[in-house]
Every structure is written in C-alpha cells, then in structure tokens.
Amino acid sequence: MTEPRVCILYTGGTIGMRRSPDGFAPAPGYLARQMAELVEFKNPALPDYTIIEFDPLLDSANMTPGDWVKIARRIEMEYAKYAGFVVIHGTDTMAYTASALAFLLEGLSKPVVLTGSQIPLCEVRSDGVENLITALLIAGSYPVPEVCLYFGGRLLRGCRATKINASGLSAFDTPNYPPLGTAGIDLQMNWGAILPPPAEPTQLQVNNTSCPLVGVLKLFPGIASWMVTSFLRPPLRGAVLEAYGVGSAPDHDADLIAAFAQADAQGIVIVDVTQCRQGVVNLSSYSTSAPLVRAGVLGGLDLTSEAALTKLFYLFGRGCTTDQVKQTMQANLRGELTLARPPWQRYSGA
Numbered sequence: 001m002t003e004p005r006v007c008i009l010y011t012g013g014t015i016g017m018r019r020s021p022d023g024f025a026p027a028p029g030y031l032a033r034q035m036a037e038l039v040e041f042k043n044p045a046l047p048d049y050t051i052i053e054f055d056p057l058l059d060s061a062n063m064t065p066g067d068w069v070k071i072a073r074r075i076e077m078e079y080a081k082y083a084g085f086v087v088i089h090g091t092d093t094m095a096y097t098a099s100a101l102a103f104l105l106e107g108l109s110k111p112v113v114l115t116g117s118q119i120p121l122c123e124v125r126s127d128g129v130e131n132l133i134t135a136l137l138i139a140g141s142y143p144v145p146e147v148c149l150y151f152g153g154r155l156l157r158g159c160r161a162t163k164i165n166a167s168g169l170s171a172f173d174t175p176n177y178p179p180l181g182t183a184g185i186d187l188q189m190n191w192g193a194i195l196p197p198p199a200e201p202t203q204l205q206v207n208n209t210s211c212p213l214v215g216v217l218k219l220f221p222g223i224a225s226w227m228v229t230s231f232l233r234p235p236l237r238g239a240v241l242e243a244y245g246v247g248s249a250p251d252h253d254a255d256l257i258a259a260f261a262q263a264d265a266q267g268i269v270i271v272d273v274t275q276c277r278q279g280v281v282n283l284s285s286y287s288t289s290a291p292l293v294r295a296g297v298l299g300g301l302d303l304t305s306e307a308a309l310t311k312l313f314y315l316f317g318r319g320c321t322t323d324q325v326k327q328t329m330q331a332n333l334r335g336e337l338t339l340a341r342p343p344w345q346r347y348s349g350a
C-alpha cells in the first residue's frame with residue numbers, strides 16, 4: 001500500500017509525557033521520538049503507521065466536548081486513507097471520549113481504538129508499549145467496525161467503558177458488557193460481542209454542528225432542592241442524574257421532585273442512571289421512583305454515566321428536538337445499552 005495502514009491520532013496523555021520540574025507533562029514530538037527509538041515499534045509484524053500530533057497536546061483532564069468533535073472530524077478527514085485508527089489519549093477522561101466518538105462517527109465500518117498508559121513510555125515499567133502495540137495490531141488487522149478502548153490486556157466497547165482504577169494497570173472495565181477481545185499469549189476476539197459491519201458500505205459522517213451544554217448531577221443524602229434548581233436551568237439542554245440503586249431518589253422531598261418537573265417543563269432532558277458500578281435502572285421497581293417518572297425523568301437502563309452524557313451531547317448537537325432526544329435516549333444506537341437481558345443477567349439488587 002502506498003499509504004500507511006493505521007493512523008495514530010496523538011491527542012496527549014500520560015503515555016507521551018516526559019519529566020519536567022513540575023512533574024510529567026506533554027511534550028510536542030516526544031512520543032514519536034520515543035517510538036522511533038524503541039525496538040518493539042520496528043517489528044515488521046506491526047502495520048505501517050503515521051502519527052498525527054494534535055496541537056496543543058492535552059492532559060485529558062483538559063479535554064472538552066469541542067475536542068471530541070475535533071478528533072471525530074480528523075478521523076472523518078483521514079478516513080479513506082487508512083484501514084484503522086488509534087487514538088492516543090489520557091486515561092482520566094478516555095471513557096468519555098470513547099463514548100463520544102462512538103456516537104459522533106456515524107456509519108463507521110473501521111476500527112477506532114483508544115489507548116494510552118498509566119506510566120509514561122519513557123519509564124522502564126511503562127504499560128504503554130503493550131497497550132500501543134496491541135492497539136496498532138487490532139486497528140490494522142481486525143475488522144472491528146466500532147469505537148473500542150484497549151487497555152490492560154482487554155479490548156472494550158467504547159460506549160460501555162468506564163475508568164475503575166486510578167493507579168492500577170487494568171484501569172478500565174465495561175461492567176454491563178463482556179470484553180470484545182482479550183490479549184494473552186494469543187489475541188482472542190469475542191466476535192459474538194462485536195457489532196456487525198454495516199450491511200452496505202456507508203460514508204463516515206460527523207453531523208454535530210454545535211456543542212450543547214449537558215451535565216451530570218449526582219444525588220446524595222441531604223441534597224437540597226435549591227442545589228438541583230440552580231443546576232437544572234437553561235442554557236442546560238440535558239442532564240444525567242446519577243441516582244441510587246435501580247434509579248430511586250428521595251420521594252418525600254416535594255421541592256426536589258418539583259425541581260425535576262420544572263426542568264422537564266423547560267425542555268431539559270434528564271436521564272436517570274445508577275451510581276452503582278453494575279446494574280440496570282428500572283424506574284418501575286420501587287415506589288420512590290414513581291415521582292421521578294411523573295416529573296419527566298427518563299430511565300437510562302444500563303447506560304454508563306459517560307455514555308448517557310455523550311449521547312445527550314450527540315443528539316442535541318446534531319439538531320434533535322427535545323422530544324426526539326427523549327425518544328432516542330432509550331434506543332440502542334451503538335451497542336451502548338441492553339434493551340433485553342436474559343433473566344440470569346438482570347440486576348435484582350435493592
């Protein structure tokens with residue numbers, strides 16, 4: 001091939017950082033120099049690749065929704081040239097970007113693999129070498145038509161992923177979905193869990209024309225209604241409500257419920273997800289959830305908080321009305337939620 005097979009979009013993150021007087025920090029050109037010096041990246045088994053470095057490089061704590069769109073549009077621009085893409089990203093907000101890209105990249109039929117590391121590539125114990133090499137192999141050789149996240153020996157669906165460990169090398173998980181692949185001596189793909197390719201070839205499109213304001217509100221014992229009212233007001237368009245258990249909230253606080261109802265009347269879409277790491281929101285399970293339903297709150301099923309937030313961003317950003325967003329939030333677009341689960345997989349906790 002005259003063009004490299006894999007495009008690496010280097011947005012920043014720990015993997016390409018180097019030591020500075022203030023600690024590890026991104027450094028332009030440093031990752032490419034590190035990869036050129038490491039013998040592992042000269043192995044002929046690896047696909048050819050090109051590195052496109054973003055300017056400025058970002059610690060992922062500084063990533064914004066506008067950066068999600070910027071990454072998506074760069075993939076759209078380069079899409080025809082490559083067999084797959086690797087997005088190098090910091091771990092702190094990698095799950096948000098993976099979820100956002102899954103929605104933004106409409107018509108995707110090639111692998112897009114996000115990866116990074118907990119330890120910089122320049123350090124002797126860096127986990128970045130294995131993460132990046134395996135991500136390159138998957139992006140160049142495996143027909144996975146979706147946005148994925150590879151980290152710590154596992155390939156995960158991007159819009160199911162969440163960061164579970166701040167310091168461990170197995171930093172991510174998809175609590176309500178199995179891995180798409182695992183890397184041991186061999187790379188084992190779980191093809192039954194991977195989305196099928198499009199029935200007909202489609203052109204990749206990124207249709208978001210705006211960056212709507214969306215947010216996350218976490219319930220806690222004693223939360224005051226004025227706090228909720230202050231948060232749930234225009235120009236906010238959508239909110240993820242991290243509720244208790246299977247979606248419940250305090251039903252004895254009439255002012256709190258009224259704050260949700262007022263937000264719904266103002267056209268703010270509120271999606272209820274669980275604070276628990278695993279499980280499914282079911283707003284018909286407990287009487288404490290009934291006032292939320294009457295106030296217009298939507299059940300988020302088994303959406304992660306990251307997927308719910310980025311799905312709201314995607315739908316409002318492509319011009320959907322409030323009613324259209326409400327109708328679509330509970331529809332499965334990219335494998336982000338499970339509409340039907342076998343009884344033995346259903347969450348039954350209280």
